[in-house]
Amino acid sequence: MITRDHAAFLAFARGVPADFGPATARAAFLVAPDGFRLAEQSAADNRYMGQTIAFDAARASSQHRELQRALAQVLPTLCFAGDPATPDAVFPNNVFATAAGRYLIGRMRHPVRQREADRADIRGFFGGVLDYAEIDLSTQEHPCELTGALVIDRARGLGFAGLSERCDEVGAKLMHDALGLRATLLFDLAPGEYHTNVVLAVLAGRAALICPGGFADAGVVAAIAELYAPHALQLAPGEHAAFAGNAIALSDEAVWMSARAAQSLTAASQAALAAAGFAVRAVELDAIEVGGGSLRCCVGEIF
Incomplete structure (x- = not known):
């Protein structure tokens, strides 16, 4: 169903039973922020991005390395x-x-991001080292920015595809089919939102973080x-703005988010x-x- x-x-x-597959990934991969700076094309439709003056490549690199170290305590975490x-x-x-x-390769909207799909080392890792079959969606014309646009309940095989300039209906169907999902819900993101995973997180198949302001339809x-329900948390605007919705569960017992996001959580959300x-x-x-994404955006999952 889509x-x-x-x-x-x-x-x-x-x-739908929770028997589609593991609820959380068996490993994770990151890409280092080498040359981290403002990408003007991406800034055109990402209101979360900061100004050029806010970018600090050295600090970004240090924090990213700490992210890898932290995640590696929970599961194998590679960094390209x-x-x-x-x-x-x-x-x-x-x-x-x-x-x-x-493994899937998505079709990015902006040319500056389309270059990423050509990386021989990442393709070689998935195709050559892990011997995964390749599904390359990068050469067709419909944007489908993978787990930015599509939030997935891996335990039940359900997808939540927020439509914007970064993902259209055809692109969502291509991802649905490639992942073999049981059902995918299509919906419009609110004006100004670019990715579903900034406004929705499904945690290990049993809970959800929802930013109501990010959806066009209540x-x-x-x-x-x-x-x-009963583990559906509707986050307040301040939590939304601090990227609390951009979270991920990499095990059954913990949810990962940025320090800024964690600090924004209300007592009710924490409880x-x-x-x-x-x-x-x-x-x-x-x-x-300042690059327009937070912790979940940094984490590629290996199932």
Whole structure:
């Protein structure tokens, strides 16, 4: 099923068992922020990006290294070298994604990001070292920025595709088919939002962080909240602005987000995460966040 009908999606998804696959990744990969700077093309439709003066490449590199060290305590975490010609490559989950036995290469909207799809080392790792089958969506014309645009409940095989300039309906269907998902809900993001994973996180298949202001249709918010009740947290505007929705579970017991995001959590949100069985793990990433994304954007998952 792939649909815009959130009521039909909810009716179907309620009956889906959590047997699609592992709820969390078995490893993670990052791309170092080498040459990290403002990418003007990306800034055209990413309101979260800072100004040129806010970019500090040395601080970004140091924080990124700390991120790798922190994640490596939980699961194997690889880091590929960055490239000054691709300043947004620090957010690799938009370009490369995996499922059991295969990897996807996304179609990026902006030419500066399309270059990332040509990286022979990352392709070689997935195709040559892991022997994953390749599904290359980068050469077709429809934008589909992978797990930036598509938030996935890996336990149940459900997708949540927010449509914007970074992902259209055809692109969403291509990702749905490539990942073999059971059902994908299509919806419009609110004006000014560019990626679904900034406004929605599904945590280990049993909880959701939702930023209501990021959705064009409140009915979609209600459907997602109902699906993940009682562990559906609707975040306040301040939490949304601090990237609290850009979080990820890499194990059953912890949710990872930036220090800024963690500091923004209200007492109610902290209590709700604890009730869902998640400890909050945070890493300082302010120098990365000026690039328009936060912790979840930095993490590519290997399933």
